[in-house]
Amino acid sequence: MAASLVARSATTPLPRHVVSKPSHADHFPKTTLSFESRSGRRRIVLALASDRSDDNTSKIDGGDHRNPVGGARELRSALEDFPYDVVSKDLHTLPRPLSSTDLSNPVSDGSRLRVAYQGVRGAYSESAAEKAYPNCEAVPCEQFDAAFEAVERWLVDRAVLPIENSLGGSIHRNYDLLLRHRLHIVGEVKLAVRHCLLANHGVEIEDLKRVLSHPQALAQCENTLTKLGLVREAVDDTAGAAKHVAFHKLKDTGAVASSAAAVIYGMQILAQDIQDDSDNVTRFLMLAREPIIPGTDKPFKTSIVFSLEEGPGVLFKALAVFALRQINLTKIESRPLRMQPLRASDDSNGGLSKYFDYLFYVDFEASMADQSAQNALRHLKEFATFLRVLGSYPMDTSMT
């Protein structure tokens, strides 16, 4: 299959500090994966060609997926054929493109772990990836789906995705993706999020009329943005908002993003720590193709999802299987899906998909290596209509 690798060249020279962005927003399907070459002189965008199947599976068109090496060969040749006027202040930190050796043996030569995240350089998800895997190569993805696909297609080794925020609550999209894909949670990382109000140099705070950012960031800064009387516009990620404002040299628009984004895109910080609550923590999940072997040598957490027949006391019974064994729950979230039954496979039916219309996500403080946790799930299985262990992994105790 011919690779649908496409590179876009910037049409106009760019200020030194701005990394050009392919104009793929209007030409590409929603999910794309973008890589920049080591030199920073070329960018390749992998279009995740979404097919029309009802399970909404998207495929990476980086070549013949039956022969990913072929895809990598085409990817490499594309690196030579499409020069791209990418100018960036920090070329040396741009993500390295994949090569056939990466696909066959991701880290055997001691090269860095590749970790996909949603957003562009300077996103909080990039910081979370680097906290989770110090010295990793953080690989930007346009959408959460692309990050899942990148792990499944061996383009990267891990993905780090936000799952909940102390102010904004759960990011349900990623729970649904955990169900639709078969990746495993192998860790969690909590990040203190400190939002800044950014603008181009020469712009005063009084000049601003609009502000762009990720919807969660806008919600977390509600008070400040309301006091400033700014019109909010939601975009895919905070750093992408900063990049847009810088790229278009906007004078009446600011961005809510990190101080790292200000450096990368050459913007000034008009205000720091503008979130409404100083204790603003986002929890990210670390995802892999294979689960880790749970231990008992450190505090572990287990995440599960299950569904129940509706009826009085059924949920009480489900939660009692943990209480009876003194297992502490750190999260319970119910997701009514009556209007959109979700199709997924669980741990018991050999991958056959089931439809169900009511979901419960539970995190509990125990390792699946603990006999009590195994007994609790065995008990739950007696009356759950669907049950899957999303992962059993070390807790991030760095912020407790």
Ligand SMILES: O=C(O)C(=O)Cc1ccccc1
């Ligand atoms: O947009 C980003 O920078 C992200 O990584 C998503 C996000 C947005 C707001 C708080 C935490 C994570």
